[in-house]
Amino acid sequence: MVETSQTAPPDGMRAGQNADAGPGGRSWTGPGAAPAPGAAMEKAGGPLTGVRVLELGSLIAGPFAGRQLADFGAEVIKIESPDRPDPMREWGRARVHGHTLWWAVQSRGKKCVTLDLKSPRGRELFLELCREADVILENFRPGTLEKLGLAPDVLWQSNPGLVIARVSGYGQTGPDANKPGYASVAEARGGLRHLNGYPDQAPPRTGISLGDSLASLYALQGILLALYWRDARGGTGQVVDVSLVEACFSLLESAVPDYAAQGIVPGPSGSGLKGIAPSNIFRSSDGKWVVIAANQDSVFVRLAAAMGTPELASDPLYSNHASRGVNQEALEQLIAEWAAGFNHSELVACLDRHAVPNSTVSTIEDIFEDPQLRARGMLVEVPDEQLGAVVQPGVIPKLSRTSGGIAWNGPLSPGSHNSDVYGGLLKLNDEELQHAKDEGAI
Numbered sequence: 061m062v063e064t065s066q067t068a069p070p071d072g073m074r075a076g077q078n079a080d081a082g083p084g085g086r087s088w089t090g091p092g093a094a095p096a097p098g099a100a101m102e103k104a105g106g107p108l109t110g111v112r113v114l115e116l117g118s119l120i121a122g123p124f125a126g127r128q129l130a131d132f133g134a135e136v137i138k139i140e141s142p143d144r145p146d147p148m149r150e151w152g153r154a155r156v157h158g159h160t161l162w163w164a165v166q167s168r169g170k171k172c173v174t175l176d177l178k179s180p181r182g183r184e185l186f187l188e189l190c191r192e193a194d195v196i197l198e199n200f201r202p203g204t205l206e207k208l209g210l211a212p213d214v215l216w217q218s219n220p221g222l223v224i225a226r227v228s229g230y231g232q233t234g235p236d237a238n239k240p241g242y243a244s245v246a247e248a249r250g251g252l253r254h255l256n257g258y259p260d261q262a263p264p265r266t267g268i269s270l271g272d273s274l275a276s277l278y279a280l281q282g283i284l285l286a287l288y289w290r291d292a293r294g295g296t297g298q299v300v301d302v303s304l305v306e307a308c309f310s311l312l313e314s315a316v317p318d319y320a321a322q323g324i325v326p327g328p329s330g331s332g333l334k335g336i337a338p339s340n341i342f343r344s345s346d347g348k349w350v351v352i353a354a355n356q357d358s359v360f361v362r363l364a365a366a367m368g369t370p371e372l373a374s375d376p377l378y379s380n381h382a383s384r385g386v387n388q389e390a391l392e393q394l395i396a397e398w399a400a401g402f403n404h405s406e407l408v409a410c411l412d413r414h415a416v417p418n419s420t421v422s423t424i425e426d427i428f429e430d431p432q433l434r435a436r437g438m439l440v441e442v443p444d445e446q447l448g449a450v451v452q453p454g455v456i457p458k459l460s461r462t463s464g465g466i467a468w469n470g471p472l473s474p475g476s477h478n479s480d481v482y483g484g485l486l487k488l489n490d491e492e493l494q495h496a497k498d499e500g501a502i
Contacts, residue, residue, distance in 0.1 A: 106133015107462040111287065113195040114139060114186075115170065116177075118146040120269050121243070121304060122199030122227045123166055124276035125283065129195075130169030131455045132464040137189070137481055138167060142174040142502060145474040156447045159472055164450045167470025168442070171477035174502050177208050181501035186210065188486050190218045195283055199227040202237045212299055222297040223286040225279045231303035241304050243271035250308025251315065257328045274307040332392070335385035338363070341421060342396050348404035349421040352395060352411065357381060359416060366414035367398045444469045478502055 111134040115126040123138070123146070130136040140146050152162030176182040187210075190196065196215065198205065205211055205226075212224050226232055229241015244265055247253045252270070257263045282300030289295040318324040332340035338360070341349040354363035357380055364372040372378050372394075377387045384391055399407055404420050411418040420426060427433060438454040447469065455464045471477065482488045482502065496502045 106464055107459065108132045108134040111135070111195065112193045113137065113197055114189055114193050115197045117197070117199035117227070119148050119151070119199075120166070120272035121275045122197055122225075122279065123148065124273055125225070125227075125280040126170060126197055127166055127168060128277075128280050129197075129283070131466065132459075132462070134195075136170040137193075137477070138170045138172050139175045139177075139186075140172065140474050142176055142475070142500065145174075149474075159447060161447070161450055163472075164442070164444065164447065164469035165452045168452065169467040170470060171481060172471040172474060173478050173481045174475035176501050177210065179499065179501045181496055181499050183209060185482070185486065185496065185501060187215070187218050189481075190215050190222060192485055193219065193222060194287065195223045195225060197225045197227075197279065197283070201240060202226070202228050202230075202232045216297055220296050221290055223283055223290065223300065224297065225283050225286075225300040225302065227275050227279050227302045227304070229304050231306060232299070232301045243269035243273075243304065246271035246275070246304030246308050250305045250310075251312050252308045255312075255326060255328055258330045259328055261328075263328060271304045271308050274311070275302050275304040278302045278307050278310075332388075335388065337384040337388035337391050338395055340392055340395075342392075342399035342407075344402055344404035344407050345400055346403040350399065350404055350407050350411075351419050351421060352399070353417040355381060355384065360384065362414045363395075363411075363416045366410050366416055367395070369394075440466055442466050442469050446472055475502065 108129060111129070113126060113129050113134050113136045115123060115136055115138040117123065118140075126136045126138065138146075146163075146167075148166055149163045150160060152160035154161050175185060177186055212222075215222055215224065228237070229246060230236040230239055241249075244253075247265060247270060250271070253263045253265065255263075256266070279300060279302045282302060286295075286298050286300055290297065315324075315326050318326070332338075336355050339351075339353045339355045341351050343349055352363070354360045360378070361370075361373040364370050364378075376383060378384050378391055402410065408418055408420060422430065428439065433439060436454070436458070438456075440452050440454045441449050442452055443449050450469050452466060455466065479493065482493055482496070483490075488496070493502070
């Protein structure tokens with residue numbers, strides 16, 4: 061079962077608005093059901109209502125932050141080149157009527173316009189848009205805006221309060237600033253890739269563009285910090301400079317002080333963490349992997365009881381965190397043998413009865429059957445006239461009064477909101493719009 065969002069609003073409405081019932085739509089009313097995504101936005105307009113964002117760039121690093129901003133009511137105007145639309149329109153595995161579905165998710169709630177920033181008229185229109193905007197979000201290679209004559213100092217002449225979020229591989233400064241950077245490169249350079257996988261094997265990547273999404277979330281954080289400083293503290297516009305490499309590096313936990321103090325170089329530890337036991341995956345009799353995390357002393361007592369061997373909790377080999385770390389291999393072998401005697405449903409049920417943290421390693425198929433995620437509104441069906449409906453991940457975080465919501469799917473045609481934005485916001489008449497189009501500016 062999935063939540064259901066409303067259909068796309070009429071052309072010309074701000075993100076997060078709906079003339080009839082708000083973007084939240086129909087909610088699942090099972091036990092413990094959370095408010096429908098967007099239900100609070102219907103009442104309060106979304107916490108970012110009134111914030112206008114110009115999204116430049118493409119793919120994930122940057123646009124993912126734009127999606128989050130749109131989810132919470134910001135008017136996000138995504139700008140694409142007339143002859144080179146965002147490649148994300150073609151990314152993803154599933155296609156419906158020739159269109160991929162990832163685009164519908166990544167560009168949900170955004171208005172899409174076309175604009176050629178290399179043309180004089182295109183730059184003029186962009187500066188006009190900047191006067192009406194709060195935020196610019198871009199993930200070009202550093203120096204691109206400067207080459208276009210649209211450096212921050214130029215933009216601030218039009219709008220001193222403009223927050224300019226810049227996401228790049230290495231950041232806007234430093235010896236490698238001009239190098240191209242992708243998620244996989246950043247994960248390697250920032251230290252994450254080295255920690256992944258098993259000792260003495262090639263370090264694998266995760267199955268997602270983790271570095272892009274991490275950087276985009278830092279961009280979102282920086283935008284909100286900059287807007288707060290501007291609006292609540294009387295500040296001005298500023299640059300939010302986000303590096304994919306630094307976003308990955310920021311997650312290395314104790315590695316920095318440990319190396320600085322004692323030269324410790326952590327490495328990959330497979331499916332668990334060295335010295336942290338038990339906290340690993342164990343295979344059930346039907347071949348599914350189940351995470352069992354009972355490394356805390358009080359939780360290990362409960363695991364020992366679940367296993368029918370309560371004496372393990374007082375055995376000197378396993379009685380405290382340090383001793384379990386020293387004897388990790390032997391302990392995990394005991395747990396593996398025990399877990400193999402249950403199918404995964406029985407194993408999870410047993411662990412749950414004893415309040416031992418656990419989970420089956422979920423596939424996306426498992427997630428679609430997960431009652432907790434359904435109850436939390438994390439699967440949302442958004443109707444679409446062309447695609448029929450698109451099931452999307454729900455909105456996070458959950459805010460109690462202004463929860464946000466999905467206003468509409470990403471528009472399938474580049475420039476879908478040209479008349480709305482250029483005609484409505486910039487007040488261009490039909491003749492001026494046609495002239496800009498004839499010039500190749502839009």
